[in-house]
Amino acid sequence: xxxxxxxxxxxxxxxxxxxxxxxxxxxxxxxxxxxxxxxxxxxxxxxxxxxxxxxxxxxxxxxxxxxxxxxxxxxxxxxxxxxxxxxxxxxxxxxxxxxxxxxxxxxxxxxxxxxxxxxxxxxxxxxxxxxxxxxxxxxxxxxxxxxxxxxxxxxxxxxxxxxxxxxxxxxxxxxxxxxxxxxxxxxxxxxxxxxxxxxxxxxxxxxxxxxxxxxxxxxxxxxxxxxxxxxxxxxxxxxxxxxxxxxxxxxxxxxxxxxxxxxxxxxxxxxxxxxxxxxxxxxxxxxxxxxxxxxxxxxxxxxxxxxxxxxxxxxxxxxxxxxxxxxxxxxxxxxxxxxxxxxxxxxxxxxxxxxxxxxxxxxxxxxxxxxxxxxxxxxxxx
Amino acid sequence: xxxxxxxxxxxxxxxxxxxxxxxxxxxxxxxxxxxxxxxxxxxxxxxxxxxxxxxxxxxxxxxxxxxxxxxxxxxxxxxxxxxxxxxxxxxxxxxxxxxxxxxxxxxxxxxxxxxxxxxxxxx
Numbered sequence: 001x002x003x004x005x006x007x008x009x010x011x012x013x014x015x016x017x018x019x020x021x022x023x024x025x026x027x028x029x030x031x032x033x034x035x036x037x038x039x040x041x042x043x044x045x046x047x048x049x050x051x052x053x054x055x056x057x058x059x060x061x062x063x064x065x066x067x068x069x070x071x072x073x074x075x076x077x078x079x080x081x082x083x084x085x086x087x088x089x090x091x092x093x094x095x096x097x098x099x100x101x102x103x104x105x106x107x108x109x110x111x112x113x114x115x116x117x118x119x120x121x122x123x124x125x126x127x128x129x130x131x132x133x134x135x136x137x138x139x140x141x142x143x144x145x146x147x148x149x150x151x152x153x154x155x156x157x158x159x160x161x162x163x164x165x166x167x168x169x170x171x172x173x174x175x176x177x178x179x180x181x182x183x184x185x186x187x188x189x190x191x192x193x194x195x196x197x198x199x200x201x202x203x204x205x206x207x208x209x210x211x212x213x214x215x216x217x218x219x220x221x222x223x224x225x226x227x228x229x230x231x232x233x234x235x236x237x238x239x240x241x242x243x244x245x246x247x248x249x250x251x252x253x254x255x256x257x258x259x260x261x262x263x264x265x266x267x268x269x270x271x272x273x274x275x276x277x278x279x280x281x282x283x284x285x286x287x288x289x290x291x292x293x294x295x296x297x298x299x300x301x302x303x304x305x306x307x308x309x310x311x312x313x314x315x316x317x318x319x320x321x322x323x324x325x326x327x328x329x330x331x332x333x334x335x336x337x338x339x340x341x342x343x344x345x346x347x348x349x350x351x352x353x354x355x356x357x358x359x360x361x362x363x364x365x366x367x368x369x370x371x372x373x374x375x376x377x378x379x380x381x382x
Numbered sequence: 383x384x385x386x387x388x389x390x391x392x393x394x395x396x397x398x399x400x401x402x403x404x405x406x407x408x409x410x411x412x413x414x415x416x417x418x419x420x421x422x423x424x425x426x427x428x429x430x431x432x433x434x435x436x437x438x439x440x441x442x443x444x445x446x447x448x449x450x451x452x453x454x455x456x457x458x459x460x461x462x463x464x465x466x467x468x469x470x471x472x473x474x475x476x477x478x479x480x481x482x483x484x485x486x487x488x489x490x491x492x493x494x495x496x497x498x499x500x501x502x503x504x505x
Contacts, residue, residue, distance in 0.1 A: 045441060239441075305420070335418075
């Protein structure tokens with residue numbers, strides 16, 4: 001028996017994150033991911049996945065890059081490389097965006113928050129060093145990039161996350177989805193400020209908490225002491241985001257695709273569609289106007305056999321696409337996948353086939369997300 | 383009946399010239415929740431060390447190799463409806479296939495239970 005572990009890369013040196021010992025104490029199985037030792041699971045992916053959908057899961061995402069961009073005109077400067085309306089972003093509001101190469105290819109996806117100092121940007125761990133060198137090369141010299149390596153990042157996700165977190169950090173329930181702010185945690189005499197946003201990557205309500213690395217363990221312990229909270233590994237993080245139809249950078253998005261075909265046209269703000277002025281604008285706005293030649297779509301899978309990354313997709317004899325993420329969906333009890341499919345065959349409901357180990361499996365183009373999002377949106381009934 | 387083990391974490395229980403094959407408790411614990419298993423059809427010819435079956439967890443697909451050469455007598459149909467048997471009873475009800483051995487001398491290169499335990503302890 002051999003295991004092809006999709007989470008294993010071949011980094012030069014595997015680094016430890018602030019909560020390394022904490023994960024091991026909790027019984028985590030550690031794997032190499034994005035150059036770090038990270039927990040892939042504790043009690044089991046299936047149980048952790050379901051627990052997060054029903055309760056609250058604590059994820060250590062400290063491998064992600066936390067950047068602080070400062071300097072006069074930082075929002076306008078960053079807009080040269082991202083398609084969002086960053087200069088209109090109000091303090092305490094955040095936006096999902098994409099870092100674009102000169103040809104419009106996607107170098108990374110990221111969360112950008114307007115903060116009093118400038119812009120707080122969270123990027124993917126596996127490409128954070130590349131992102132920083134790209135940003136440094138293309139941002140004007142007066143913009144400073146501070147990589148906040150002294151901070152850990154925790155995500156608390158699930159319908160009960162708000163109940164658990166407000167007990168530990170009072171006031172966080174005032175945030176709505178995609179809002180962020182500074183909150184005091186700990187004794188009134190010596191409180192620690194935490195940067196907390198109401199966001200995440202599971203499709204559930206939840207929070208992401210930036211905490212000084214020195215205090216990460218104490219915070220993780222306090223959160224896990226809440227009855228709603230259990231630690232959750234990377235394995236369930238992947239199955240949760242796949243059910244939520246959220247792309248995983250390096251798999252569902254890469255420098256080979258532009259945002260429109262990556263099903264991320266929503267990240268191109270109105271003003272930017274009119275004005276352009278971002279890397280690859282001509283190609284991207286053309287795809288927006290004419291429709292992309294292929295597009296990232298959801299695929300429901302017949303039967304029980306998972307269809308995974310790399311499997312070709314066929315309409316009859318012709319290959320019309322490729323799977324970029326696939327696996328078993330614990331909340332659905334069935335395999336699901338995402339992949340790129342040519343425009344003639346990517347309408348919702350189109351019957352296609354994927355090839356797995358030389359055998360054809362029936363798949364159907366499905367609307368994303370597979371599981372409805374449960375975000376705590378302003379103005380929505382909750 | 384004698385049970386042997388491979389370094390790829392298969393077990394094979396030999397009874398005369400036929401045998402039952404599965405994956406070990408250690409293997410299932412490393413794989414995690416099993417969601418799908420594909421077993422060989424009766425009559426299939428297997429070569430020692432070659433692909434024999436596939437087991438899929440939530441996160442990945444893994445090959446199960448044939449511990450010895452032979453001809454498949456039957457695959458475990460129960461795994462189709464309940465692949466989690468591989469987790470709950472890997473060295474019993476969660477077996478993958480039975481085969482007729484073509485060369486019983488191939489068993490000589492496999493480990494016994496004590497040797498396999500020592501092998502796993504060293505991982």
